[in-house]
Every structure is written in C-alpha cells, then in structure tokens.
Amino acid sequence: MDGYIVGTIIKAILVLAIISALAGFGTYIERKILAFMQRRLGPMHVGPYGLLQLAADGIKLFTKEDFIPSGANKFIFMLAPVITAATAFIALAAVPLLPEFNLFGIEVRPIISDLNIGILFVLGMMAAGLYGPLLAGMSQRNKWGLLGSARTAIQFLSYEVVTGLSLLAPIMIVGSLSLIDFNNYQSGGITHWLIWQQPLAFILFIIAGFAETNRTPFDLLEHEAEIVAGYATEYSGMRWGMFFIGEYANMITIGFLAALIFFGGFNSWGFIPGGLAIILKVSFFFFLMLWVRASWPHIRPDQLMWLCWKVLMPLAVINVTLTGLWMMI
Amino acid sequence: MSMEEFKDRNVGVQNYRMLDLEPNPETGMDKFKQVVKRSVKLELFTGLKVTFREMFNALFRGEMHTTKYPFEKLPISPRYRAIHEMKRLLESGHYRCIGCGLCEKICIANCIRMDTRYDENQRKEVSEYTINFGRCIFCGYCAEVCPELAIVHGGRYETASEQRASYSTFEDMLTPLDQLAQQSEYPGFGAVSADADEKIKKTPLAY
Numbered sequence: 001m002d003g004y005i006v007g008t009i010i011k012a013i014l015v016l017a018i019i020s021a022l023a024g025f026g027t028y029i030e031r032k033i034l035a036f037m038q039r040r041l042g043p044m045h046v047g048p049y050g051l052l053q054l055a056a057d058g059i060k061l062f063t064k065e066d067f068i069p070s071g072a073n074k075f076i077f078m079l080a081p082v083i084t085a086a087t088a089f090i091a092l093a094a095v096p097l098l099p100e101f102n103l104f105g106i107e108v109r110p111i112i113s114d115l116n117i118g119i120l121f122v123l124g125m126m127a128a129g130l131y132g133p134l135l136a137g138m139s140q141r142n143k144w145g146l147l148g149s150a151r152t153a154i155q156f157l158s159y160e161v162v163t164g165l166s167l168l169a170p171i172m173i174v175g176s177l178s179l180i181d182f183n184n185y186q187s188g189g190i191t192h193w194l195i196w197q198q199p200l201a202f203i204l205f206i207i208a209g210f211a212e213t214n215r216t217p218f219d220l221l222e223h224e225a226e227i228v229a230g231y232a233t234e235y236s237g238m239r240w241g242m243f244f245i246g247e248y249a250n251m252i253t254i255g256f257l258a259a260l261i262f263f264g265g266f267n268s269w270g271f272i273p274g275g276l277a278i279i280l281k282v283s284f285f286f287f288l289m290l291w292v293r294a295s296w297p298h299i300r301p302d303q304l305m306w307l308c309w310k311v312l313m314p315l316a317v318i319n320v321t322l323t324g325l326w327m328m329i
Numbered sequence: 330m331s332m333e334e335f336k337d338r339n340v341g342v343q344n345y346r347m348l349d350l351e352p353n354p355e356t357g358m359d360k361f362k363q364v365v366k367r368s369v370k371l372e373l374f375t376g377l378k379v380t381f382r383e384m385f386n387a388l389f390r391g392e393m394h395t396t397k398y399p400f401e402k403l404p405i406s407p408r409y410r411a412i413h414e415m416k417r418l419l420e421s422g423h424y425r426c427i428g429c430g431l432c433e434k435i436c437i438a439n440c441i442r443m444d445t446r447y448d449e450n451q452r453k454e455v456s457e458y459t460i461n462f463g464r465c466i467f468c469g470y471c472a473e474v475c476p477e478l479a480i481v482h483g484g485r486y487e488t489a490s491e492q493r494a495s496y497s498t499f500e501d502m503l504t505p506l507d508q509l510a511q512q513s514e515y516p517g518f519g520a521v522s523a524d525a526d527e528k529i530k531k532t533p534l535a536y
Contacts (some may be wrong), residue, residue, distance in 0.1 A: 036388055037381075039386070039387040039392060040381055040394065142334070295376040295377045296373065311364075
C-alpha cells in the first residue's frame with residue numbers, strides 16, 4: 001500500500017513536470033507551425049532553431065511585474081489562474097498516457113488513478129476549468145474581461161453538452177466509463193477503432209473539444225481583435241502564464257481523449273509499438289489544432305451558439321438514438 | 330532576384346479576377362441549403378489544404394519568404410537613392426568633383442555645404458564638403474545636376490549612427506582608393522544614358 005502511494009505521488013509529479021514542459025514546448029511548436037504555414041521562419045535566433053526561446057519566455061514570464069488592478073477582487077483575481085492550471089492537470093489524472101511497461105522489475109501503469117468513471121472525471125474537471133476564465137474576467141473590473149467571461153459562460157457551458165452527448169454513444173458501445181476499457185475494446189487493430197463505428201460522434205467531439213480548449217475557430221474568449229485579450233486582459237507574468245499552461249495542457253488532454261476513445265489508444269499499431277502510437281496520435285491532434293488555427297477564421301458568438309444548439313446537439317441526440325436502436329437490434 | 334521585378338511598374342495590367350461569390354441567403358431555407366452545400370463539399374478542408382501546401386512549399390521547396398534581415402539583405406534597385414557617394418576618376422584616382430557648387434545651389438533642403446579654393450596649380454580643389462543628412466530629403470537633384478557625375482546616390486540605406494556627422498564628410502563619401510577598381514557608375518538619376526556614345530555629335534570646328 002505504501003508503494004502504491006509513493007508510486008502515485010511520483011507519477012503525479014512526473015505528469016505535472018512533463019505536461020507543463022510539453023505545454024511550454026507547445027507554444028514553441030505553435031509559433032513554428034503557424035510561421036511555416038505563413039511561409040515564415042518563426043523564432044530562430046535564441047538557441048538552435050530558436051529552441052531556447054522557451055527559456056527566454058519563461059524568464060520573461062517569471063520576472064514580469066505581478067500586477068493586480070486597484071478595483072479588482074484580489075482574492076478571486078489571484079485564485080482564477082490556479083483554477084485553470086490545476087483543473088487541466090487534475091483532468092489528466094484519469095487519463096492513461098502510455099501502455100504498461102516494466103521499470104526495474106516493477107510493472108508501471110502510466111495512469112495516476114484508473115477510476116471506473118474516468119471519462120466523467122476528465123470531462124467534469126475540464127468543465128470545472130471554466131471557472132478560471134469566468135472568475136478571472138469578472139474579478140478584474142475590466143469591461144473586456146467581463147465580456148470575456150460572459151463569452152466563457154456561453155461557450156463552455158454550451159459545448160459541455162455536446163461533448164457529453166457525443167461521448168455517450170461510444171460509452172454505450174463499450175459499456176464502461178474507464179478509459180482503459182476503451183483502449184482494450186479497440187485492441188484488435190485498426191479495424192476495431194471506434195472511429196469507424198462512430199464517425200459522427202468523433203466529429204462532434206473534436207468540434208466541442210476545439211471549443212472547450214478555446215482554440216480557433218472558437219477562440220472567442222480572448223480574441224484580440226474584438227475584446228483585447230478577454231478574460232486575460234489584466235493578467236501579466238506568471239498568472240497569465242498559468243492560463244496559458246492550462247490551455248495547452250487541455251489541448252494535450254483533448255488529444256489524448258480523442259486518441260484513446262476513437263483512435264485505438266495505446267494499442268500497438270502494425271509495427272509501431274503502443275507507446276509511440278499514442279504519442280503520434282496525440283501529436284497529430286495537437287498539430288490539427290495548430291493547422292486549423294492557421295487556416296480558418298473564427299466565428300461570431302451568435303454563430304457559435306447556433307452551431308452548438310441547432311446543429312451539433314440535435315446531431316448528437318440523433319447519434320445516440322441511432323446507436324441505441326442499433327444496439328437493441 | 331532579377332531586376333525585372335523592379336522595372337515592372339505597370340501595376341494595372343495584371344490579370345485580376347472577380348471572385349464568383351454567391352448572393353447572401355435570404356430565407357431560413359436558403360441558409361440551411363448553403364450550410365448543407367458547404368458541409369457536403371467540405372469547403373473547410375480546402376482551407377486546410379492551402380495552408381498545408383504552403384507549409385510544404387516553404388519547408389521543402391525553398392519558398393520561405395523570410396529574409397533574416399541583418400544577416401541577409403534583399404537586393405535594392407540600382408536607382409535607389411540612399412547616402413551619397415563621391416566618385417573618383419578611374420585613371421588618376423583624383424576625385425571627380427570640380428568644385429563648381431551646382432549641387433549646393435540646387436539643393437532644395439539646403440543641406441549641402443561646400444568650400445573651395447585654388448590650389449598651387451590654380452585648379453579648384455574642395456576644401457570643405459558636407460551634407461547634413463538630418464535635412465537631406467534624398468531627392469537626387471544634386472546627382473542630376475552634377476556635370477561630372479561626381480556626386481551620386483549609393484545603396485547604403487542603414488544610416489543609424491551615433492553622430493549626425495557620420496557618413497557625411499567628403500572623405501566618408503569618397504570611394505576609398507584601394508576600392509577604385511570596384512567603383513561602378515551610377516545608373517540612376519542624372520546618369521548618362523546607355524546610348525550616350527551614339528548621341529554624341531562632333532562639334533564642327535568652323536562653328
């Protein structure tokens with residue numbers, strides 16, 4: 001039992017360190033990919049190919065003045081970024097990151113806690129993350145921030161519905177909420193992937209995932225052209241950095257969820273071993289988010305709501321109904 | 330990059346094409362039809378295709394547009410008018426300026442100041458020549474008016490310096506003697522035309 005606790009703590013620290021490092025690295029990748037798609041070079045001058053730009057940004061974020069506006073609610077203002085970053089990492093606790101492997105004779109399961117309600121826990125935590133932008137926007141006494149938090153409310157709350165409904169059909173097929181069970185269900189190779197049974201659910205999930213991670217084309221929360229920086233207008237330094245890390249950790253989580261639920265998870269894929277397979281899949285989804293950001297304009301809030309309630313939600317309900325009928329017959 | 334791009338000033342004759350945009354949908358049914366049509370035609374993926382193609386071209390076909398400026402520079406037109414240069418005579422290496430003072434006279438920004446005196450051979454020599462680059466508007470009149478092609482415009486456009494006087498004395502602008510072989514004629518404002526030799530006519534002596 002002691003070994004279990006120690007192991008869990010080690011795993012939690014490792015996940016926190018690796019994912020926050022990856023989130024920082026994600027900003028570099030994002031700048032590079034966006035630059036390439038616009039035929040630019042991106043960061044080039046700090047270190048080889050601009051790799052040390054990360055360190056430069058980190059130093060800048062840590063040493064920047066920690067600014068709290070005079071009219072702000074100080075406690076909530078300081079709490080909000082912590083909520084975003086913390087929930088993003090807590091959500092990862094129920095996500096199996098890699099297949100099981102042996103390290104010094106001990107069998108390691110790279111999941112912090114294999115909950116039997118894994119998906120619900122992850123979705124719940126990501127939904128709780130919306131309190132970060134919401135409270136941040138409302139506490140800072142800034143009109144842009146208020147608009148940003150209003151948009152947070154409409155966007156995140158609506159798209160939670162679509163995420164949940166779209167995942168309901170795969171959950172019905174697999175009959176479990178644990179992500180490990182999802183992975184094992186698809187262990188029979190590429191033809192057993194749930195994407196072939198549930199293509200519509202996948203499309204709905206990825207659209208809702210883009211909305212929940214606040215990515216283009218649904219980046220209404222802090223769209224610079226309209227509301228300066230939205231909920232993050234008054235934030236600077238490491239508090240702003242925590243929002244950023246939370247957002248990128250959420251992107252990685254969505255990538256893991258999509259890979260685990262629809263794309264065969266960490267089962268080995270032909271000659272590719274399972275660990276590499278899931279990293280490739282998550283990398284693809286991360287790349288897809290950047291790719292979409294480089295390609296598409298973002299939509300208006302009213303279009304966002306129209307898409308959610310009048311298109312995606314009916315489609316999700318139809319999908320669930322059809323899946324249920326198909327399972328009965 | 331060839332010079333053709335600089336010479337092509339006919340901006341109005343490219344093949345412009347009107348976008349075949351559809352009219353905005355009026356009724357709810359039309360909007361619905363438009364959405365369905367766009368979804369089925371997968372129009373969004375066209376955008377993804379374009380950006381991916383650009384990335385592929387930039388990375389693997391050398392179509393990256395970035396010039397790493399302080400390390401690389403774009404070619405500028407030979408007719409570009411930046412900091413002035415003072416040319417020398419190719420044979421003797423003596424400066425071409427004859428001290429006539431026309432550039433000082435014509436300068437509309439009043440930024441050229443020159444002093445001349447007679448040297449021991451009773452030839453005019455330039456004792457003082459400065460251009461105030463805080464005032465110069467780089468109009469090119471001095472290069473145009475110079476009868477000896479002595480003052481011309483060069484291509485040196487990076488003019489940040491610690492002192493206002495930098496680059497602006499006669500010695501700064503004069504071609505260094507060891508680079509006399511590389512001195513080239515200025516094709517821009519005030520230069521002789523390419524067919525100048527054919528245009529020259531012998532002055533009849535009896536005239």
